Amino acid sequence: MSVVKINVLTVPAEMRTQLEERFSNRAQMVESADGFEWFELLRPVEGTDRYLVYTRWRSEEDFQTWQDSQAFQRGHAQAAAAQGQGQGHGQGQGHGHGQGPAASGSEVWSFEVVQSAAPKS
16 A cells, blocks of 8 residues: 655745746656655745645555655755754754755644545546
8 A cells, every 4th residue: 555745845935936847857867766656846825834745656665665765865964954853854944955844844644545536537
């Protein structure tokens, strides 16, 4: 059963462009991870300053393996260090991806896929 991880990033208005550029320039770090199925960066339209980073994984184990990987650590270490939080992934991390924090906070939501639908071909 696939699992979905949604990282909820609080991003001040002046940092939105920078956050989006960092994700677009991330050198496809996650796409080659074993068990990776899908990624989307969702921009808020109205009423919130929270971006959603949606990833879908074949299993919880595949996601955990990605989180423990060197590629993941490299992609998040500098942002965490900028806020003095080490290399972990969690609340307030910042997600700077190398140039200081673009987000002022983050949290991860986890879901199991119970049903899904796709257009019929």
